[in-house]
Amino acid sequence: MTHLDAIRRALREFGLDGWLLYDFRGNNVLARRVLGLEDKPVGSRRFFYFIPADDAVGPTKLVHPIEPAALDHLEGTKRIYERWSSLETHLKETLAGTSKVAMEYAPGLSNPYVSRVDAGTVEAVRALGVEVVSSGDLIQLFEATWDDDQWAMHRQAEAHTTAAFDLAFGMIAEALKEGRTITEGQVQKLILDHFDACDMTTYSPPIVAVNAHSADPHFENTPATDQPIRPGDFVLIDLWAKLKKPRAVYSDLTRVAFAGSSVPPKIASVFDVVARARDQAVTKVRDTLAEGRPLTGAEVDDAARSIIEQAGYGRFFIHRTGHNIGQETHGNGANIDNLETQDQRRILPRTCFSIEPGIYLPGEFGVRSEINVYIDADGRTVHVTGGPVQTEVLPLIPPV
Secondary structure (H helix, E strand, O other): OOOHHHHHHHHHHOOOOEEEEEEOOOOOHHHHHHOOOOOOOOOOOOEEEEEEOOOOOOOEEEEOOOOOOOOOOOOOEEEEOOOHHHHHHHHHHHOOOOOEEEEOOOOOOOOOOOOOOOHHHHHHHHOOOOEEEEOHHHHHHHHHOOOHHHHHHHHHHHHHHHHHHHHHHHHHHHHHHHOOOOEHHHHHHHHHHHHHHOOEEOOOOOEEEEHHHHHOOOOOOOOOOOOEOOOOOEEEEEEEEEEOOOOOOOEEEEEEEEOOOOOOHHHHHHHHHHHHHHHHHHHHHHHHHHOOOOOEHHHHHHHHHHHHHHOOOHHHOOOOOEOEEOOOOOOOOOOEOOOOOOOOOEOOOOOEEEEOOEEEEOOOEEEEOEEEEEEOOOOOOEEEEOOOOOOOOEEOOOOO
């Protein structure tokens, strides 16, 4: 296991006695990734892998005789349980002398993204007199951080996703100029064709939303909802993709435009509030990390949300400010969230997340501006990706 020494150091830094990784039938994808099991068949029996913080004590594997080789690629002492009672005995002996361990658990309603271990298993560990704490920051360190190759792949993906906006808005502008009808679905297909030509992949199609459709943050384009884009329409495009390469990570961006030469004052005003909230979040990240202070996702959410609330649009900002980005669009690191959850995970070096505040006016339009933020290995350098940051609603018809 390549991360073992680094995990031990992190456990000591976080004041933990160990990390108890557990899975049953693939329920804990986070543990499986940390243990290098992503590409291995999911077993039918429970296993535990305990990593103590003490370098002098080796890891312990608890496996069933039906699948005795489940963790053979990992170092450590193997213990085989058959009866449930023997599992309890082995677990007790493994954790003897331990007072605090991390598991994929989240207290209360705090963080469902980390909470992968069932309540009964947590209760069984607590019954041994061991305190269970969340492994959220450990997961970030060993599952959500990027290496140099992944950072480079993100930048390549960013170039292609940024180019997709030029193609999409250019297609709309050309249709408007020629008086042709163009629909949300046609623009969506153009983007998907562009991704395919660039050897990119995405887990779901991009969002191309006109007028009231843009007021739905998770609007889905379908043949039944497909709308034409006409002069005077507001257009939101949210797209995400990654390279078709192993371990590639996503670029996830949103921009907005107006199918006319003069953006209506209300749309321009709402965009201004959203842009200021976006920029305030980035400033919060830059300033806090430059000072060497710890920063949580919840704090960044508060920074953005305060701008929108002060402008009187608080009740129309109905989602978190951002999410972690990794091999999935919504990765397993800290989210920028103090709304849906109180994300107290720290913003760590070599992690990436979106900043995407939005204001959604039902029946009218919704404005979202999304960029990606990557924290360099030094923990202080902040990279904003996604091409030039949008500073105004793009008019698709040149002024006369």
